[in-house]
Amino acid sequence: MSVEQRVEVPWSSTVFQTILACSLVGIMGVPLVSPILPALRTVFGISDTQAGLIITVYTLPGVFLTPVIGLLSDHFGRRPVVLPLLFLFGLAGAAIGFAPAFELVLLLRLLQGIGASGLMVLAITLIGDFYDGAQRHAVIGVNGSAIGIGAATYPLIGGTLASVSWNVPFAFFGVSLVVGVVALFTLSEPSIDEPPSFRAYANRLASAAFVPEALGLWVAAFFTFFLFYGGVLTALSLLLSDVHGLTPGEIGLLFSMVSLANATMASQYSRVAGYLPARQLVALGFVGFGVSLLGVWAAATPVAIGAMLVCFGLGFGVVMPSLDTTTAGLVSGQLRASMLGVLTSMLWLGQTVGPVVFTGVAQNAFDSTVAGYRFLLLFWGAGAVLGGLTVFAYLACRTGASASHSDAS
Structure with a gap:
């Protein structure tokens, strides 16, 4: 058994290494920038809502383009x-550091978002193409752990580089160009069945994407990133600056708690998946999200907030691999990239809507943005706990009923 576990993850494979690199680039765009949002307000003389647009315009292309990219890839x-x-992401991202005006920053972020829109879905698609069974679970777990470690590191890198100058963190996006050159020589093309005509393909995709079990995945994906990007990476970043007076580097350190916990949990996903079905794990993950947001709302010190963010990361570490493995297993290789594209599109939609909702409501519906952010943390935290517990109980009852029916038969 131990020998099998050692060979499950193909560490020496250049394809596997390239897949991990694509995933790490794909999630770089927001965590690297989030800690410097308060500083960008000062540099460009913008409001909280405008600062949120730096994230929104980056994530917006993914909402519409990810399914198209999946289709083209298939x-x-x-x-x-x-x-x-990879090349578009790196060039547009690095160019932001030279932008003289906020409007140009938004344009370059939009172009960078186009580059990022398909990287994560294609990484998971390649895992589905090259690996199956227990090895697929193990590889997706390692991929999720790598993403968590990267996401933990990026806020620290962004905050540290911002201490030199506001534009230095954007130079780090040039790493994507290096990954692109390496991928050019190391990434092989997987063997998949010849796809049908576009019309037949679209009909099959629509049929698969709108079955009830798939719709539940899309809803969970949306709210996962809605809460993370709106509640944590945007609203909490601004709160930590305005209420606690933290610097970008200190904010990045706190945010790394989410990613480290995510990496730890994701690395154990193949074991955790043996105890509960993936959909029940997703429900428990949302309970973790809610407990974290409620804890952040109640916390009085940055240290306590950091401890509560660990809970969010643990939930993230079970939700994302569960969504990926379940979606990858719903269809054959012909449709896999497109179905994962729909999943990723919902993630991007959550990223896009979250910052706008949190900053817009806090700024326009409350006497102060601080009061607004605190209310939203309480509201969505309670909603995530209640929703997660309700869905978990429903799935547990349905599983029990199915088991009883099988025994009776």
Whole structure:
């Protein structure tokens, strides 16, 4: 058994290493920038709502383009799609550091978002293409752990580089260019069945994407990133600056708690998945999100807030691998990239809507943005706990009823 566990993850494979690199680039765009949002308010003389747009315009392309990128990847291959995305991400991201005006920053973030829109979905798609069974679970767990470690590191990098100058963190996006060059020589094209016509393909995709079990995945994906990007990376970042007077580096350190906990939990996902079905794990993850947000609302010190963010990261570490493995297993290789594209599109939608909702409501519906952010943390924290417990109980009852029916038969 121990020998099997050692060979499950192909650490020496250049394809596997390239997949991990694509995932790490794909999640770089927001965690690296989030800790410096307060500083960007000063540099460009913008409001909280405008600062939130730095995230929103980056995530917006993914809402619409990710399913299209999945479709193109299923028809024309993975390499012809992933390589241009890596280069666009790196060039547009690095150019932001030279932008003289806020409007140009938003334009470059939009272009960078186009580059980022397909990287994560293509990484998971490649895992589904090259690996199956227990090895797929193990590889997705490692991929999730790597993402967690990267997301823990990026806020620290962003905050540290921002201590030199506000624009230095954007130079770090040039790493994507290096990954693109490496992928050009190391990423092989997986073997998948010849796809049908676009019309037949679209009909099959629509049928698969709108079955009830898939719809539940899309809703969970949306709210996962809605809460994380709106409640944590945007609202809490501004709260930590305005209420507690933290610097970008200190904010980045606190946010790394989420990612470290995520990495730890994701690395154990193959074990955790043996205890409960993936959908029940998603429900428990939302309970973790809610407890974290309620704890942040009640916490009086940055240290206590950091401790509560660990809970959010643990929930993240079970929700994301569960969504990925369940979606990848719903369909064959012909439709896999497109279905994962729909999943990722819902993630991007959550990223896009979250910052706008949290900053917009706090700024326009309350006497002070601080009061607004605190209310929203309480509201969504309570909602996540109640929703997660309700869905978990429903799924547990349904599983028990199915088991009883099988025994009776």
